[in-house]
Amino acid sequence: MNTKPQVNNTYAVCCAITLMVLTITDCILTLKIVGRGAVELNPITAYFISLGNESFILGKLSLTCFSAMILLKYVGQRRAIINTIFTVAVLTFMAIVTYQTIMMVLP
Numbered sequence: 001m002n003t004k005p006q007v008n009n010t011y012a013v014c015c016a017i018t019l020m021v022l023t024i025t026d027c028i029l030t031l032k033i034v035g036r037g038a039v040e041l042n043p044i045t046a047y048f049i050s051l052g053n054e055s056f057i058l059g060k061l062s063l064t065c066f067s068a069m070i071l072l073k074y075v076g077q078r079r080a081i082i083n084t085i086f087t088v089a090v091l092t093f094m095a096i097v098t099y100q101t102i103m104m105v106l107p
Contacts, residue, residue: 009072009075009076009079009082009083011083011086012071012072012075012079012082012083012086013072015083015086015087015089015090016068016069016071016072016086018090019064019068019086019089019090019093020061020064020065020068022090022093022094022096022097023060023061023064023093024061025097026060026093026096026097026100027056027057027060027061029097029100029101029103029104030045030049030056030100031049031053031056032104033100033103033104034049038103044063045060048060071085071086
């Protein structure tokens with residue numbers, strides 16, 4: 001029986017959900033931008049794109065979901081550091097999606 005108390009960390013869960021939404025947005029924008037002739041510089045993402053749109057979306061979502069699940073698993077033990085990692089990840093994805101949105105607007 002698990003005797004450790006379960007820690008409720010709503011912040012981390014909200015960040016994980018936000019990351020998934022931002023990842024979906026990133027996938028859509030990436031495919032549109034690559035479709036317009038841009039080159040994906042991230043080698044892992046470029047590999048998934050080379051396998052096709054479905055593989056790209058599945059791969060990107062799987063990596064993000066898996067990472068978020070690992071962080072959520074340990075949030076009770078290292079709350080401050082996990083919350084910091086989530087915050088940095090969300091802010092980074094927000095910056096990426098903002099940059100991609102600007103690229104979509106420019107001719």
